[in-house]
Amino acid sequence: MRVRFLAILLALGGFLLLVAPPAAMAAELSAGPAVTVSQGERIDDDLYAAGSTVDIAGEVTRDVFAAASSVVVSGRVGGDATLAAGTIRVDGPIAGSLRVAGGTVEVTAPIGWDLAILGAGSVSVARSATVGHDVAAIGAGTITIDGRVDGDIRGSVGTLIVGGRVNGDIDVDAERIEIRDGAEVRGALRYRAPQPATIAAGARVLGPQEHTPRPAATGREPKTALDRAIDWVMTVLLRLSWAIVAGTLLILLLPQQTSRATDMLRVAPLPTVLWGIAALVVVPIATLLLLVTIIGIPAALLLLGTWLAVLYLSQVLVGIALVRLLPVRSFRGDRRLTLWLSMLVGTTAILLFRMLPLPFGWTFWWSLVIGVLGLGMAWTAFSGWGLPAPISATSPTLTAPQPLEQAESRLLTGEGTPSPASEDSSERPNEER
Known part of the structure; x- marks a missing residue:
């Protein structure tokens, strides 16, 4: 399922590169087996990149759009970064928002605004990373927050693990929630899950806690014959x-x-x-x-x-x-x-x-x-x-061509061919003369 999703994203990324509007055509466009922005290189515009691997070690002053099997951002991005790949690693600062879709995502650098997650299998925000605003997730597998989130954590996730600090609220649909030792949630903890959250003794949740039980997504019961x-x-x-x-x-x-x-x-x-x-x-x-x-x-x-x-x-x-x-x-x-x-x-x-x-x-x-x-x-x-010749051939007379069924019927019954009696009758006058 993830491979199909990634293939769709890659195709969409390539299509966007072809039909980009004139304003975007002035930006930096890079496509190939490997796209690299070397360390010390500076792009004073948007960057659109597609390939097998994308490695951004330099600086991009505006937005980055990348689709590949592997994306690594170790340089600085002055705007937003929208990344779709099987594996994504962000080691450089993102001044705007970071939007990711992929299999494995690892963030170790500060993000100036939001972290938006769409359909990722595993996302980890390291202790060295910070998110300046919200973390929004749709259909994520596992999200691990060891760094600091200055806003809220919202959306739907399979497993949410918080080991860092969340200055806002946590409001999620999840299968499992774990608040580890040393974690701190300064806002409310509201969640819809089959079981109550696992909160370590050394964890702190300063706001109200609200658990709404719901059935676990374990699949349907086996069907009978x-x-x-x-x-x-x-x-x-x-x-x-x-x-x-x-x-x-x-x-x-x-x-x-x-x-x-x-x-x-x-x-x-x-x-x-x-x-x-x-x-x-x-x-x-x-x-x-x-x-x-x-x-x-x-x-x-x-x-x-x-x-x-x-x-x-x-x-x-x-x-x-x-x-x-x-x-x-x-x-x-x-x-x-x-x-x-x-x-x-x-x-x-x-x-x-x-x-x-x-x-x-x-x-x-x-x-x-x-x-x-x-x-x-x-x-x-x-x-x-x-088609065989009898089907496409026309009659030697000036009459209209006969339908296929009538032609076959005449061939089977012998109609339309001169009989021996008629041949004899046509020759008798000559003989009598």
Whole structure:
């Protein structure tokens, strides 16, 4: 979970570097495997840094924004510091506020204003550190305060350990609170926790104490087999409802196109599979390449949206195609009611197979096969590439091309080809002459 959160932050940091407003474009922008501000170096502006590691040993007179796997600030920051990384260490003074999001955070230097913590696993404020105002936490794992906090400690945290001095109040939601020997809380201690706080004999809490009991976040009770079965049925019904609504709209709006696309698995199975694999791989790559350019962003969004829509509708298209493979000619019509009934039966079967609790990643592989087939059918029907000649060939006369089903019927029954009797009758006048 933390790795995914960090990856999102890194991507967001890189995006912000690309779309920074003109005012920010005048600042120092640094990106690469390793970004370093050497000791003795001075940046008289904001610093935006992104890379594998960011090391700020010099001075930044204004704000710092950094996203990396590891960030170390040992120099002075004259403004605020916003840091997102797996490991963060702040050994230099921060004149403004320090905002952190990461796995492990260690602060050993003074912070002029607030310390804001978002989703960190472990945060420690050493005895040598001070926070000039508040400590605000959202979803932190463990916070250890051995230094001095001149304001309040607020927010939500798994475990709060106070071994230093807090001049304000402590008002938190926590699983566990420990006030160690030698700690001092000059304000009130208000907390919501499963158990009362552990307060050492040598600790001092000068303000009022208020404990609001709440259940521990230990997880839900184990479900019975009946509960799991009910959950499975409800999940299947919900996803089936979504698919049926989407398939109904597709059939109402594009009945002929849907009929043609679902025929591709029967009349051109190999091109359908090959084009599906190509679309599954090529479209994401093409989307990334288009996003790199400014003028290609609208095309990339359109391409990606279409790709995702076809992927979702693959369960509908493949469901109809499987029903139309049955040796029942009435299933192959392009009437809306026929398509809808085929969709209802086929999509239900597809979804039930996908939801079976089978091992070895069954759900993933089944969904991958359905996605490949759906993309292949849509592209083959749209482009016509790979279709056999009898399907795309037109009649030698000036009449309009016949539908696919009528053409196949004539080929099977022999209609449209001259019979031997007609050939004999056409040759008899010549013989009589």
